[in-house]
Amino acid sequence: MPQWKQSLTKSLHQTRSTPESRYFQLATVDKDGFPFCRTVVYRGLTDNNQLVVVSDTRTEKYQQLMQNQHAEACWYFAKTREQYRFRCTGSIVTVLDDQPLVSAHWNKLSDAGKKQFLWGNPGSERTSDSALQVVGDFQNVPSHFCVLLLQINKVDYLNLRGNPQCREWFYQNSEGTWVSQSVIP
Amino acid sequence: MPQWKQSLTKSLHQTRSTPESRYFQLATVDKDGFPFCRTVVYRGLTDNNQLVVVSDTRTEKYQQLMQNQHAEACWYFAKTREQYRFRCTGSIVTVLDDQPLVSAHWNKLSDAGKKQFLWGNPGSERTSDSALQVVGDFQNVPSHFCVLLLQINKVDYLNLRGNPQCREWFYQNSEGTWVSQSVIP
Numbered sequence: 503m504p505q506w507k508q509s510l511t512k513s514l515h516q517t518r519s520t521p522e523s524r525y526f527q528l529a530t531v532d533k534d535g536f537p538f539c540r541t542v543v544y545r546g547l548t549d550n551n552q553l554v555v556v557s558d559t560r561t562e563k564y565q566q567l568m569q570n571q572h573a574e575a576c577w578y579f580a581k582t583r584e585q586y587r588f589r590c591t592g593s594i595v596t597v598l599d600d601q602p603l604v605s606a607h608w609n610k611l612s613d614a615g616k617k618q619f620l621w622g623n624p625g626s627e628r629t630s631d632s633a634l635q636v637v638g639d640f641q642n643v644p645s646h647f648c649v650l651l652l653q654i655n656k657v658d659y660l661n662l663r664g665n666p667q668c669r670e671w672f673y674q675n676s677e678g679t680w681v682s683q684s685v686i687p
Numbered sequence: 688m689p690q691w692k693q694s695l696t697k698s699l700h701q702t703r704s705t706p707e708s709r710y711f712q713l714a715t716v717d718k719d720g721f722p723f724c725r726t727v728v729y730r731g732l733t734d735n736n737q738l739v740v741v742s743d744t745r746t747e748k749y750q751q752l753m754q755n756q757h758a759e760a761c762w763y764f765a766k767t768r769e770q771y772r773f774r775c776t777g778s779i780v781t782v783l784d785d786q787p788l789v790s791a792h793w794n795k796l797s798d799a800g801k802k803q804f805l806w807g808n809p810g811s812e813r814t815s816d817s818a819l820q821v822v823g824d825f826q827n828v829p830s831h832f833c834v835l836l837l838q839i840n841k842v843d844y845l846n847l848r849g850n851p852q853c854r855e856w857f858y859q860n861s862e863g864t865w866v867s868q869s870v871i872p
Binding site: 520521522525527528529530531535536537538539540541570572573574575576578580585587589618621622623624625626627628631634667669683684685686687 | 705706707710712713714715716720721722723724725726755757758759760761763765770772774803806807808809810811812813816819852854868869870871872
């Protein structure tokens with residue numbers, strides 16, 4: 503297991519009782535070169551080093567990743583004062599691409615989580631202040647529900663605790679082995 | 688005062704005892720169209736709606752903003768379950784541009800904060816595991832110390848608490864007045 507992955511596993515364990523262990527920020531770029539950044543819920547890390555997020559094909563995030571697959575995830579753990587920046591290549595999986603994978607992620611969501619996909623087009627005008635109406639049911643995976651797989655290519659790790667502070671870069675060498683380099687914070 | 692600013696002031700008050708009230712994530716784009724995202728310390732919000740951050744002209748963040756001034760700040764408050772996304776235009780102020788402003792920000796830093804600017808070139812190879820050596824002194828503002836002013840052009844506000852959840856966009860109309868639009872989360 504690469505060293506950064508051992509370190510992340512430890513950070514997640516140490517912060518397991520805090521909200522910050524459940525989400526990170528994801529930056530993408532639109533077709534005009536504008537950066538976007540939002541908080542996303544962490545749904546796991548695969549054996550082959552992909553961060554997993556669920557999303558909606560009607561969001562800007564989806565549109566942006568379809569046009570530019572480069573992304574950076576930033577995960578700051580306040581409790582341990584550690585930051586991980588993950589340079590990623592994003593890919594999108596819909597129910598047409600991989601029905602078992604997408605269904606499995608849909609079924610793992612709580613009813614409250616599923617509801618967020620059944621309120622209508624994200625970012626479209628909301629005409630009433632009343633509670634949002636759910637359209638659809640919780641059994642069937644909506645066609646706009648999708649899974650984002652963010653393949654980690656490089657990790658920029660920063661630990662602000664202690665003296666010296668520590669910043670480490672992790673990347674794969676030409677043989678595909680993860681190597682690290684200590685840098686000035 | 689625009690409504691989003693009143694709301695942010697309230698969020699900052701409600702979370703004042705938490706670490707999350709002190710930093711947010713800032714996304715920028717490099718010359719090749721790759722997104723970058725990192726945690727930055729909040730240093731205030733000016734009367735004319737600029738988020739203030741201090742930085743270093745030797746960082747990627749500086750290089751990126753010099754080439755592409757578009758940025759997005761994402762501030763998530765776990766305690767109140769609110770997210771603010773600020774679409775910004777960034778500008779950089781060095782001691783050559785505005786000595787009083789830059790000196791004032793330098794002088795507000797703690798010694799530990801100043802140290803971080805005196806360890807050498809950020810991101811350059813670190814050759815020893817021993818404590819980083821401070822080069823320079825705390826009295827003089829280093830020439831690479833700078834202030835980032837992030838002019839807020841649009842706000843995407845999300846409140847995950849309660850039913851209905853609420854998402855609101857704030858932007859300036861053609862007369863420069865802040866208006867809002869409720870949208871589907």
